[in-house]
Amino acid sequence: MRPPRIKAAPPVSKQIQRPATPAKKPKARSRVPSEATLNRRKRLMETKRSAIMEAALDVFSRYGLHGTSLDQVASQADVSKTNLLYYFASKEDLYINVLRQLMDVWLSPLKAFSVEQDPAEAIGDYLRVKLELSRDHPAESRLFCLEVIQGAPLLLGELQGSLRDIVESKVSVINAWIEAGKLAPVEPHHLIFSLWAMTQHYADFRTQVEAVSGRTLEDPAFFAETLTNLKALVLQGVCPRS
Known part of the structure; x- marks a missing residue:
């Protein structure tokens, strides 16, 4: 009887090789806004808040608290209702501030x-x-x-x-x-x-x-x-x- 044939190991080049794990890149540091940028943002927020207050004054003085909706105020101030609620929690809060x-x-x-x-x-x-x-x-x-x-x-x-x-x-x-x-x-x-x-x-x-x-x-x-x-x-x- 012929002796059993032993399979030779595949060449090293053909062996399955796991891909090397890429080195982790260092996390990019978040940029700290400059003082000028912060001041500009603050001015923009103050301008928008003033516009909302001015619009609210006009609408409230004509229709009163109960006759006014936040949609009316937002439309007159040219902002979204969601944006308005970022500055004032409710219609009553806006009214009291005015x-x-x-x-x-x-x-x-x-x-x-x-x-x-x-x-x-x-x-x-x-x-x-x-x-x-x-x-x-x-x-x-x-x-x-x-x-x-x-x-x-x-x-x-x-x-x-x-x-x-x-x-x-x-x-x-x-x-x-x-x-x-x-x-x-x-x-x-x-x-x-x-x-x-x-x-x-x-x-x-x-x-x-x-x-x-x-x-x-x-x-x-x-x-x-x-x-x-x-x-x-x-x-x-x-x-x-x-």
Whole structure:
């Protein structure tokens, strides 16, 4: 019998060889944005946020909170609803932010009252600035008025907090003027309420003012006439009589 044939091992060149594992490339380091890039992004975000706030003010002042949709605001601001919700969590959040911003604007003139001022000059300046705000920012005034008429459901905390604190600090200023004999004895709260009513009327009831007089505060002559008369009405009532 022939001995069994032993198969020869295949040549080394024909043996199955496993591919070599490629060396791992070092991970690329993430680039840290430059300060200029970060500032540019911040400006873009602030610009977009301001555009949303401006659009919201216009829509809210015309339709109120419940009559406004986020789609309306997003469309007017030229952003997507998703993008809007990146800046503001909800319609109520956007509404409150708009109201807080306009409160800062409307209260800034009152914050300027100080004991060191001449009261007639301080009150006259206050009337002028408030009329300028009524002329230049009527939508803000109307929105604030609408919120308060409805019982300030989303702003009551601000009214009872920061607004009250500012008013009470200025009540102290007015009382100091009275004690120094620089103002006639009047109840300070009623003086402040009267200043608000006399000036904001020209924004909140602009349509009525124009219907009756045929003029608005945008007419420089009517603005000057209004300021002169409001000063006379207020100062003749509160300035001390000799």
